Amino acid sequence: MIKYFTEEASVEAVNGRMAEDTDPRLREVMASLVKHIHAFIKETRISQQEWETAVRFLTDTGRLCTPERQEFILLSDTLGVSMLVDAINNRRQMGATENTVLGPFYVPGAPRRAMGDRITLDGKGESCVFEGTVVDLEGQAIEGAIIDVWSDNAEGFYDVQQPDIQPKWNNRGSFVTGADGGYSFIGIKPVSYPIPDDGPVGQMLKHLGRHPFRPAHMHYIVSANGFQKVVTHTFVGDDRYLSSDAVFGVKATLVAPFERLSGEEAEWRSRFDFVLSPM
Ligand code: BEZ
Ligand code: FE
Numbered sequence: 001m002i003k004y005f006t007e008e009a010s011v012e013a014v015n016g017r018m019a020e021d022t023d024p025r026l027r028e029v030m031a032s033l034v035k036h037i038h039a040f041i042k043e044t045r046i047s048q049q050e051w052e053t054a055v056r057f058l059t060d061t062g063r064l065c066t067p068e069r070q071e072f073i074l075l076s077d078t079l080g081v082s083m084l085v086d087a088i089n090n091r092r093q094m095g096a097t098e099n100t101v102l103g104p105f106y107v108p109g110a111p112r113r114a115m116g117d118r119i120t121l122d123g124k125g126e127s128c129v130f131e132g133t134v135v136d137l138e139g140q141a142i143e144g145a146i147i148d149v150w151s152d153n154a155e156g157f158y159d160v161q162q163p164d165i166q167p168k169w170n171n172r173g174s175f176v177t178g179a180d181g182g183y184s185f186i187g188i189k190p191v192s193y194p195i196p197d198d199g200p201v202g203q204m205l206k207h208l209g210r211h212p213f214r215p216a217h218m219h220y221i222v223s224a225n226g227f228q229k230v231v232t233h234t235f236v237g238d239d240r241y242l243s244s245d246a247v248f249g250v251k252a253t254l255v256a257p258f259e260r261l262s263g264e265e266a267e268w269r270s271r272f273d274f275v276l277s278p279m
Helices: 010-015 024-044 048-063 071-078 081-089 200-207
Strands: 127-136 146-150 172-176 182-188 217-223 230-236 268-271 274-276
Touching: 010 024, 048 071, 048 200, 071 081, 071 200, 146 182, 172 182, 217 274, 230 274
Parallel strands: 127 268, 127 274
Antiparallel strands: 127 182, 146 172, 146 217, 217 230
């Protein structure tokens, strides 16, 4: 007897169409996706009108995507999906520095700078020395580690969001550790900022009574031969958005101290040691 599509057997009807020789991993992922989407539609009894709204939302999300604006990543970030994928794929030993979201504002190829250099080129913001070491799980210094850093400026925008206003590579740089594993550079004490909220994701947040802000943070990618790359941030501890990050990126171990200095090299200092896990 022919088995036509029915509400009750909807999952079997769709998954039963997959060819015998479908790649096993694709089969597993698609079968689960269909199972969960059908369960979601059934549980919520989505109306025709609601489904049209959903399709329009996803269409608008796609339309907004360009190399400079990735609305789908924002959607994934604000639904906690980016952090979940990251958590599952970057489980580390106790004591190793934890990952968090990369975000859409990373630009590869930041200029290599000398230790102690200033990365802030627009002269704005409260200057802050960022320093610490890159070590292994036994606390041994890692020589030749590459530290790629980036942050927003004092007004809460990344250079790539304001290419006609900010100097290129403003608040970005890359550094290589010497034999002592140490690093230091001068940036600004980071400020909180809203993620781009003038598109469908911003609308979604508004409807859900959620704000679009990220707590102040400095971004890092720390890599070294033989060690797992760490994509992370350090956070300013007294930020009002620490417990309500729009993209769920905060982890307790990533909150760094920021201490006020009395003049000389900078207004603030933040020390943070990166601990890398072996490959
Ligand atoms: C960021 O920290 O740069 C970021 C992360 C996720 C979404 C938007 C921005
Ligand atoms: Fe950021």
